[in-house]
């Protein structure tokens with residue numbers, strides 16, 4: 001039997017309408033014919049790979065970007081026939097699987113190229129590669145000097161079954177600043193490298209550079225394909241990106257992105273704690289009044305960061321209930337003294353919206369010194385994820 005929220009102590013709800021809205025928004029941001037590829041690495045940024053891919057298929061993305069071969073294989077196993085680009089390294093021993101499944105492969109080192117040439121000849125099957133160009137992020141990539149490309153291009157010319165489908169790069173400093181000059185330096189380096197490749201005889205290349213922030217801010221980064229990660233889930237890459245976007249669009253202050261994820265739980269126990277008692281491990285919180293405490297079945301094992309101890313709050317009946325004491329492995333305690341009438345089993349929001357209150361991922365991120373990307377990505381894969389409509393009907 002299919003489980004429902006009645007069977008769970010804590011779970012994640014994904015708002016179908018919000019996801020559809022975000023995709024429609026990004027579709028109209030790009031020129032017709034530009035390939036809208038969604039990045040679903042890291043369990044779809046913690047949202048859940050399977051349900052997100054279900055929604056992405058339904059609302060019409062063009063292709064997928066993943067980090068690992070295993071993620072790509074999972075998509076194929078679910079019947080996804082669209083193109084899938086593997087952006088991370090693949091163990092040489094598994095390159096046969098890349099070829100057999102007709103995945104697109106990011107290429108950034110000579111050893112993989114040699115092995116790929118050998119494997120395509122042995123299997124007598126072609127493979128499509130996307131050349132990852134180093135333009136100043138200094139992560140995966142070849143370059144930044146054009147002559148560093150020469151050995152690759154020579155080898156590619158001698159590898160009849162390896163098809164150079166695309167060239168791409170990734171920006172280092174587009175989210176963290178409102179000064180985008182370094183991104184434009186990278187863009188210029190990219191264009192120089194691409195010209196070099198084209199002059200070497202590789203034409204009809206698909207080009208792509210845009211992550212969410214670039215997609216939002218700079219149409220000149222879109223080329224023939226965009227790699228939309230975080231913002232498909234309704235989150236802004238940074239406050240700087242939001243500010244830069246608003247400056248560009250002075251007359252439009254409407255929130256354009258709708259967060260997709262809400263993390264919920266239910267009250268497991270209620271108790272009255274007298275004044276001057278301490279709560280939880282290490283006795284870090286002492287009550288100053290008789291306190292009505294709710295115990296919630298969520299902890300750092302689920303991805304509720306322990307650094308939120310005594311820092312954050314949850315939402316019950318649309319009101320804030322502050323954490324008391326340390327976050328445990330599987331449990332937290334919150335103060336509900338000022339929210340009368342709470343019952344065992346009552347629904348609690350840990351991240352996301354409830355009535356008119358909300359706990360944005362950015363808020364939890366700022367409390368623990370990280371970014372919204374990390375807060376959602378670290379939500380434990382074991383949490384059940386379900387798709388809901390905005391009117392809360394399960395589908």
Ligand SMILES: *Cc1c(COP(=O)(O)O)cnc(C)c1O
Nearest residue numbers: 039170211212227228229230231
């Ligand atoms: C993760 C990633 C993206 C997506 O970035 P967002 O900021 O989440 O949109 C795009 N390109 C590469 C190479 C990535 O690793």
